[in-house]
Amino acid sequence: MKKLLITGTAGFIGSHLVEYILSHTDDIHITSLDKLDYAGHIINLEHIPGGVESERHRFIKGSICDCKLVDELLSNGFDGLINVAAQTHVDRAFYHPEFFIENNVAGVLNLLRAVENYKVRRYLQISTDEVYGAAPPDKPCGEGAPLRPGNYYASSKAAADMYVLAAVNSKDINASIIRGTNNFGPRQYPEKLIPFFTRRILSGKTMPLYGDGQQMRDWLYVKDFCRAIWIVFNKGEKEQIYNAGAGNHTRNLELSKRMLSILGADESLINHVADRPGHDFCYSVKWDKLSKLGWAPKADFDTALEETVNWYCDNDKWVKIILTKSQDHPVENKFFENHYKNHS
Numbered sequence: 001m002k003k004l005l006i007t008g009t010a011g012f013i014g015s016h017l018v019e020y021i022l023s024h025t026d027d028i029h030i031t032s033l034d035k036l037d038y039a040g041h042i043i044n045l046e047h048i049p050g051g052v053e054s055e056r057h058r059f060i061k062g063s064i065c066d067c068k069l070v071d072e073l074l075s076n077g078f079d080g081l082i083n084v085a086a087q088t089h090v091d092r093a094f095y096h097p098e099f100f101i102e103n104n105v106a107g108v109l110n111l112l113r114a115v116e117n118y119k120v121r122r123y124l125q126i127s128t129d130e131v132y133g134a135a136p137p138d139k140p141c142g143e144g145a146p147l148r149p150g151n152y153y154a155s156s157k158a159a160a161d162m163y164v165l166a167a168v169n170s171k172d173i174n175a176s177i178i179r180g181t182n183n184f185g186p187r188q189y190p191e192k193l194i195p196f197f198t199r200r201i202l203s204g205k206t207m208p209l210y211g212d213g214q215q216m217r218d219w220l221y222v223k224d225f226c227r228a229i230w231i232v233f234n235k236g237e238k239e240q241i242y243n244a245g246a247g248n249h250t251r252n253l254e255l256s257k258r259m260l261s262i263l264g265a266d267e268s269l270i271n272h273v274a275d276r277p278g279h280d281f282c283y284s285v286k287w288d289k290l291s292k293l294g295w296a297p298k299a300d301f302d303t304a305l306e307e308t309v310n311w312y313c314d315n316d317k318w319v320k321i322i323l324t325k326s327q328d329h330p331v332e333n334k335f336f337e338n339h340y341k342n343h344s
């Protein structure tokens with residue numbers, strides 16, 4: 001059995017990644033590390049093959065910033081570490097950029113320190129297309145494009161990428177980076193556009209669309225992204241960065257209308273509110289490097305979007321559990337109230 005440590009596994013992408021690896025391999029043991037912050041919940045791992053505690057999976061509650069815990073874990077010998085753990089919501093970074101530095105930068109540095117000390121054979125950093133800043137679909141960024149992060153979330157991820165590359169150079173760590181476009185799918189915390197708007201439509205509330213809604217995102221189905229992660233982990237080269245995109249650029253207004261149509265609701269629910277400060281109008285990447293490793297996005301956007309929206313309809317219990325839990329969180333319990341008060 002090969003031993004992997006994966007962080008951020010009680011969140012959206014992390015839980016899908018654990019599910020993907022366990023169901024596509026039979027010689028991997030995963031240790032899951034997650035601090036169960038506002039967006040992480042053990043319920044997200046309940047469906048994985050074998051369950052949360054099995055011969056091939058164990059769960060540890062804790063932070064990637066905790067030196068002692070990370071040392072304790074990695075001193076047992078690991079073949080690889082995939083770091084999914086991160087603060088990911090742009091709107092939250094306006095209020096608490098320090099959480100993003102702590103989790104996304106200091107946490108990564110702590111992992112890199114331990115990877116070096118305990119000679120972990122492989123490290124993969126999950127990053128984002130947002131590090132390149134705004135780029136239109138006809139001028140997609142390759143991996144060598146300059147980094148021009150446009151918000152504090154993106155700058156924290158860009159900083160982390162720089163630390164990973166420096167660790168490869170100066171500490172001889174066998175690391176790669178993967179930068180994905182906007183992921184979507186089941187179990188995404190209902191602060192991101194698709195689950196948030198679905199929840200609003202289902203409760204008959206308006207959808208707060210920033211500005212004129214003409215901004216675009218390239219929507220990548222989470223299962224396609226997890227397949228890309230696994231390919232880069234196994235076949236990616238040391239020090240290399242790999243973009244993963246989907247070719248699904250869609251304007252936010254258009255996406256909102258599609259969601260309304262899936263749910264049979266009226267377009268009067270669209271409410272144009274004050275724009276997000278420094279709102280990047282579009283992100284766009286080339287992923288030919290990843291194609292050469294044998295990856296291509298497979299999901300049909302319309303079908304995957306419909307399935308995703310329907311998943312949130314059918315899993316109202318999940319939404320309630322995940323939101324109820326996060327009400328205990330000192331920052332989370334005021335976020336929606338405060339943020340959308342400023343954006344209406």
Ligand code: TYD
Nearest residue numbers: 090182191192193196208209210215217252
């Ligand atoms: P989001 O899901 O927050 O992802 P990101 O900002 O990292 O791309 O937002 C996706 C797009 O939807 C983005 O252009 C901002 C827009 N948006 C709104 O218009 N209203 C909202 O309430 C939210 C959460 C997002």
